[in-house]
Amino acid sequence: MSEKKIRIMVAKPGLDGHDRGARVLARCFRDAGFEVIYTGCHQTPEQIASAAIQEDVDVVGLSCLSGAHRYLFPAVAKLLKEQGADDITVVGGGIIPEQDFQLLYDAGLKAIFVPGATLDSIVEWVKTNIKPRD
Amino acid sequence: MMEKVKKIKSGDVRTASRLIRHLEDGMAEARATMKHLFPLTGHSHVIGITGSPGAGKSTLIDGLVESFRKKGKTVGVLAVDPTSPFTGGAILGDRIRMQRHAEDPGVFVRSLATRGSLGGLAKAVGDAIHIMDVMGKDIVLVETVGTGQQEVDIINHSHTVIVVLIPGMGDEIQAIKAGILEIADIFVINKSDREGSSKLRRELMAMLDMAPLSSFPAGWRPPILKCDNAFEPDGFVKSLEIMSQTIDDHYQHLIKHDLLGTRVHRKSAVELNEAIKCSVLEPVLAKLVANGELECMIEKLSKKETDPYTLAEEIAKRYLKAK
Numbered sequence: 001m002s003e004k005k006i007r008i009m010v011a012k013p014g015l016d017g018h019d020r021g022a023r024v025l026a027r028c029f030r031d032a033g034f035e036v037i038y039t040g041c042h043q044t045p046e047q048i049a050s051a052a053i054q055e056d057v058d059v060v061g062l063s064c065l066s067g068a069h070r071y072l073f074p075a076v077a078k079l080l081k082e083q084g085a086d087d088i089t090v091v092g093g094g095i096i097p098e099q100d101f102q103l104l105y106d107a108g109l110k111a112i113f114v115p116g117a118t119l120d121s122i123v124e125w126v127k128t129n130i131k132p133r134d
Numbered sequence: 135m136m137e138k139v140k141k142i143k144s145g146d147v148r149t150a151s152r153l154i155r156h157l158e159d160g161m162a163e164a165r166a167t168m169k170h171l172f173p174l175t176g177h178s179h180v181i182g183i184t185g186s187p188g189a190g191k192s193t194l195i196d197g198l199v200e201s202f203r204k205k206g207k208t209v210g211v212l213a214v215d216p217t218s219p220f221t222g223g224a225i226l227g228d229r230i231r232m233q234r235h236a237e238d239p240g241v242f243v244r245s246l247a248t249r250g251s252l253g254g255l256a257k258a259v260g261d262a263i264h265i266m267d268v269m270g271k272d273i274v275l276v277e278t279v280g281t282g283q284q285e286v287d288i289i290n291h292s293h294t295v296i297v298v299l300i301p302g303m304g305d306e307i308q309a310i311k312a313g314i315l316e317i318a319d320i321f322v323i324n325k326s327d328r329e330g331s332s333k334l335r336r337e338l339m340a341m342l343d344m345a346p347l348s349s350f351p352a353g354w355r356p357p358i359l360k361c362d363n364a365f366e367p368d369g370f371v372k373s374l375e376i377m378s379q380t381i382d383d384h385y386q387h388l389i390k391h392d393l394l395g396t397r398v399h400r401k402s403a404v405e406l407n408e409a410i411k412c413s414v415l416e417p418v419l420a421k422l423v424a425n426g427e428l429e430c431m432i433e434k435l436s437k438k439e440t441d442p443y444t445l446a447e448e449i450a451k452r453y454l455k456a457k
Contacts, residue, residue, distance in 0.1 A: 004159050005222070005247075030223035035247050040230035047236040051229065054236075054243055056151035085148065132159075133152075 004132035007057040009037040011048045013076065016066035017041050021093070025061065025122065032123045045072060049079035052088055058130050064094040074107030081108065089130060093117070135163075139170045145269045147242055153265060154244055157258040165412075168261055171268045176398075178210070178267040178274045179385050182288035184254060184314065185298030187280025190324040192231035193364050194298060195275050197374035198381075199235050202273050205378075210266030211243040213277040214256050224248075228277055242266065253287030254278040260291055260405055283313040290404040293397050294384045296320045296377075299338075301330030315341065316349075318356045319384050322377065326360035335360070352391035354384065418453050 010026045012019055019041050029036045037055045039048065052060045060080075062073055073092045080088050092104060093113035101112055110129065113122055141149040156164035181198075183191050192213065199209050213228035226245035235241040246256040255278055266274045278288050289295055297318035315338075323334055338358050350356075359377055362369040388394045422428040434440050 003249075007155070026225055030218060030225050031221050033222045035217075035224045035226060037226045037229060037245055039233055039236075043233060044237075047233055050236045051233065051243075054147055054151055055226075055229075055245060056148070056155045083148075133155075 006034045006059070006126065006130055006132050007037065007055065008034050008059045008061060008126065008130075009039065009048075009052050009055060009057045010061045010063065011039050011043055011051070011076075012041045012063050013043050013045055013048055013072040014064060014066060014068045015042060016064055016068070018065045019063075021065070022061075022063040025063070025093075025119070028119045028123060029126070032127070034126070045075035045079055048076050049083065049085070052080065053083060053085050057088060058132060059089045059091060059126060062090065062092045062094075064092070064096075067095070069094060069096055070100055070103060073104055073109055077108035087133070091125075093122075135167055135170065138167055139174075139268075142171065142265060142268050143174065143270075150242070150265050150269055151244060154246075154258060154262045157261045158246065158249065158256065160412075168264065171264055175264045175267040178263070178271050179294070179381075180263055180267075180274045180276065180292045181381060182276045182278065182292030182295045183298060184278040184281050184285070184288050184295065184317075185322075185324075186282070186300070186303065189280070189298040189300050190361070190364070191277050191280075191298055192228040194296075194322065194324065194361065194374070194377070195228075195277055196232045196234070197364070197370060198275060198378055199232065199241055200371075201374045201378040203235075203238065203240060207272035208240045208270060209242075210269065210271035210274045211241070211277070212259055212262050212266070212274065213243065213245045214254070214259065214279050215245065215247060216279050217247040217249045219250075222249075242269070242271065248279060251287075252285070254281045254285030255287045255291070257408070260401070260408065263291060281314055286314060286317050289317045290401055293388060293394065294319050294381055296322055296381070298322045298324050299334060300325045301328045301334050303334075319354065320377075320380055321356055321358045323358065323360045325363065327363050331360065351393050351396075352387065354387050418449065422449070 008029055010022050012022050026036045026038045037057060039051055048060065060076065062076060064072055069092060077090045080086055089110050090108060091111040092109050096112055096114055104112055111125055138149055153164055153167060183195060185191050195211060202209050211232065215224055215226045215228060217224045224247035226247060229243055229245055232243050244262065246258060248256050251257050259276060263274050263276065276288065276292060278285060295317050297314060299321060321338055323331055335358055342355060357380055359380060361373040364370045431445050435442060
């Protein structure tokens with residue numbers, strides 16, 4: 001019998017090893033009924049884009065707490081686009097100053113979650129904005 | 135649809151992964167595509183890897199991928215992790231151990247959730263193997279969920295089954311029980327630098343010594359390999375070389391003794407069984423759900439007004455018209 005599920009990848013690009021937040025989110029997405037692919041720390045944008053395509057996810061959630069989001073997040077979005085996979089939604093989270101938001105939106109990110117964002121609000125955003133694909 | 139078939143034949147990852155997804159979601163048009171892919175299969179050597187949670191299956195697969203790539207073979211990996219029975223969600227984390235191959239175009243890793251299947255695999259695994267086969271992968275590695283004693287579905291889908299064990303999991307009684315230990319073509323004692331490794335080896339030897347010779351297909355007695363600490367790369371890589379060689383040997387053994395056919399036959403039986411369930415049982419259930427009849431029956435049943443056997447017979451009478 002058919003049942004469509006949201007597939008979401010949680011990934012940590014770059015040298016930042018602080019993965020507590022990413023793991024909590026992965027767990028929280030699981031509890032929301034999503035299928036979560038977690039790829040661990042220290043991933044290059046190339047690895048993340050390639051894994052997202054192999055796994056056919058609806059969303060890639062990037063977490064970065066090191067300050068390198070200005071480079072890393074747009075790099076993932078760009079690689080997906082180059083490989084014809086810009087239908088995969090990219091969102092980001094971490095310690096991201098407000099003045100960087102526009103740069104990230106311009107690069108193709110659809111949402112940014114900063115400290116203080118509740119787990120419920122993040123899940124709600126995904127449920128509202130992402131439909132499992134046909 | 136032919137466009138899709140062509141793309142998969144050319145190895146297109148996006149199309150393949152999307153098709154696997156549609157199969158997982160149970161979409162009818164995906165099955166229609168499979169009709170065209172099925173005749174094109176039969177190229178890949180399918181290797182199943184099973185063992186308890188934390189035995190090191192994903193890490194071994196990562197090492198095997200490297201070893202097969204060195205020999206110039208292309209590799210597909212299907213990694214299964216459990217679905218939560220409560221929320222329907224899943225964490226698919228096998229990939230973490232294999233991410234160093236993410237950028238290698240000769241390697242395609244796809245994670246699947248069990249979605250209620252109990253045999254250690256996901257329902258779509260059989261078809262996903264076919265898809266990787268049509269993509270031209272020389273090797274398809276299938277990782278089961280962390281298994282206990284009973285999840286033996288993997289034998290229905292593989293040419294070679296590897297059972298991964300670690301020291302310290304139990305005494306010799308475990309080794310004579312039926313189930314998972316019976317399905318191995320190759321045993322691997324992983325983390326063999328830990329205490330209890332030679333005891334485990336002795337127990338497995340004793341178990342194999344007592345097995346009837348007829349249980350070894352054409353004389354293939356499952357070898358017991360060991361694999362040392364993955365954090366000491368030299369020993370680990372060497373163990374993996376031996377393992378991949380033994381896997382090749384087993385495949386050659388199957389070919390030489392004309393045993394590949396029996397494995398394919400076994401898979402065919404299971405596939406037909408699944409397909410019948412999908413085409414016969416599920417539409418009937420769906421109808422009963424849609425017109426509310428199923429709920430009524432459950433109501434009646436819980437009030438003890440009837441019994442499940444009578445109800446099932448009534449349904450069968452209605453839908454199985456022949457005879």
